[in-house]
Amino acid sequence: MTASQPPRRTRSAAGGLLSSSDVGTANRARVLQSLLESGPASRAELARRVNVQRATLSTIVTGLLQAGVLVEEDARPHAGGAGKPARPLSFAPEALLSGAVAVSRGAVETAVVDARGVLPARHRDHLPTTCGRAELERRVLEAAEGVFAAYRGRLRGIGLTVPALCDPEAGVVLSCTAVPGLEGTALPRALATRFDAPVRLEQDVRAFAIGEKWFGQGRGRTDFAALQVDVGVGAGVMLPGHLLEGVRGYTTQLGHTCIDPDGARCSCGLRGCWETVASTRWLRAEAARRGVVGGRGTSPRRLGARAAAGDAGARALLADYADNLAIGMANLVQLLSVRFFIVHGDVVHAGEDFRRLLHERVVARSMPALADGIEVLFSELDQDAGLLGAAATVLSHHLGDTPAPAHDHL
Numbered sequence: 001m002t003a004s005q006p007p008r009r010t011r012s013a014a015g016g017l018l019s020s021s022d023v024g025t026a027n028r029a030r031v032l033q034s035l036l037e038s039g040p041a042s043r044a045e046l047a048r049r050v051n052v053q054r055a056t057l058s059t060i061v062t063g064l065l066q067a068g069v070l071v072e073e074d075a076r077p078h079a080g081g082a083g084k085p086a087r088p089l090s091f092a093p094e095a096l097l098s099g100a101v102a103v104s105r106g107a108v109e110t111a112v113v114d115a116r117g118v119l120p121a122r123h124r125d126h127l128p129t130t131c132g133r134a135e136l137e138r139r140v141l142e143a144a145e146g147v148f149a150a151y152r153g154r155l156r157g158i159g160l161t162v163p164a165l166c167d168p169e170a171g172v173v174l175s176c177t178a179v180p181g182l183e184g185t186a187l188p189r190a191l192a193t194r195f196d197a198p199v200r201l202e203q204d205v206r207a208f209a210i211g212e213k214w215f216g217q218g219r220g221r222t223d224f225a226a227l228q229v230d231v232g233v234g235a236g237v238m239l240p241g242h243l244l245e246g247v248r249g250y251t252t253q254l255g256h257t258c259i260d261p262d263g264a265r266c267s268c269g270l271r272g273c274w275e276t277v278a279s280t281r282w283l284r285a286e287a288a289r290r291g292v293v294g295g296r297g298t299s300p301r302r303l304g305a306r307a308a309a310g311d312a313g314a315r316a317l318l319a320d321y322a323d324n325l326a327i328g329m330a331n332l333v334q335l336l337s338v339r340f341f342i343v344h345g346d347v348v349h350a351g352e353d354f355r356r357l358l359h360e361r362v363v364a365r366s367m368p369a370l371a372d373g374i375e376v377l378f379s380e381l382d383q384d385a386g387l388l389g390a391a392a393t394v395l396s397h398h399l400g401d402t403p404a405p406a407h408d409h410l
Helices: 020-040 043-052 054-066 133-151 187-195 203-213 281-289 301-306 312-336 346-350 352-365 382-398
Strands: 009-011 016-017 070-072 089-091 098-104 108-115 119-125 159-161 165-169 174-175 197-204 224-229 233-238 340-344 375-378
Touching: 016 054, 016 224, 016 340, 020 054, 043 187, 054 070, 054 089, 070 098, 070 119, 098 133, 098 203, 098 301, 098 352, 098 382, 108 133, 108 382, 119 133, 119 203, 133 301, 159 187, 159 203, 159 382, 165 312, 174 203, 187 197, 197 382, 203 340, 203 382, 224 312, 233 312, 281 312, 281 340, 301 312, 301 346, 340 352, 352 375
Parallel strands: 098 159, 159 197, 224 340, 340 375
Antiparallel strands: 009 016, 070 089, 098 108, 108 119, 165 174, 224 233
16 A cells, blocks of 8 residues: 555444444453453464454554553463464463552552553552642652553553542542542642553542453453442442443442341441442441440451350341341342342452352342353452552543543543
8 A cells, every 4th residue: 555545444334334443442351351350362262252353363463562451371272282282362461551549448559550450559548538639639649650650651540449430431530428528639730740651540449340350350251240349339240241331430339238128327428338238338237236345446357256256146147247248248139130249349358258158148139040050259469459559440441441531541
């Protein structure tokens, strides 16, 4: 093609026109998405996964190898033992670096994360819950500076996660009872300006779902829910393969759906929210009311240990708590036919007996026609879940896996 000729174009499924350059970019993104979602693969396997010709795949892979994004692993013999051993492709160390900022009640965690889910740099700072907006923004920016400074210019973007109702498209925190100083914050734009990188704002539990898709037990699955069960309760739902969101991109607030019209007053101002009986706050208050050893100072881990040791009070309390959690989870089964749940938060330390009990209660509260195949797992991402989720929001946008917002807060 000469310089005077226009780029060759192909018609998209929607009827528009895509240049060959656009198609190449899309195919490259699909290759990277496949490696993130399903792990290392040979060229032949990748070509099948993304449905491109081997010659096209080879061109894409060569470019990614030369750019230092991918590496070839040692050759592995085929399962049948016949044929030339394949060399799986995987992400290179520190490929596709993202910045991650996870703000929670009492802390701000900051890290640099690569496409393998490795954190080459991270730090945790105390964040007083009484911080006003200006003080909170100053502390978060200082924390980010301490971690991101050495990677300036290398970050594909920065993921900022918050325990709040927010509008990711506008980059606005609408309501946050856990960290009130976040309401109306200018952090997305301030971070973007400071580090010259696009910033993605997201509710923490929704980011957990994206993190599970790229780095955790959601890998290879198109439909699942990630639950956060701690002092608050929420869910991020993948259905089918994309993060479920509300009108205008608002984040969903499952923890504030009503399960008891005459129930306790919730911190959000409503009455009878699922969170009022499913949070660890309820668990500790109920332990004190029932006279369970440890009272308000107890934890899911301690209760699980006491129940395993034969403490009838702890066992009964955990059984009631499992049923409270199962109410909201079964509602997701009925509403969206979700059958795979990945649980995050302090509750995962209650132990395997509690996980099995929770699974049983979810099945029992679900319609028989929908209950078959329900799985309840405790997340394996543990203390990295928030940071991996924040980084995953950046990767998802960078690879075109989520709808683009109106702007990137830059």
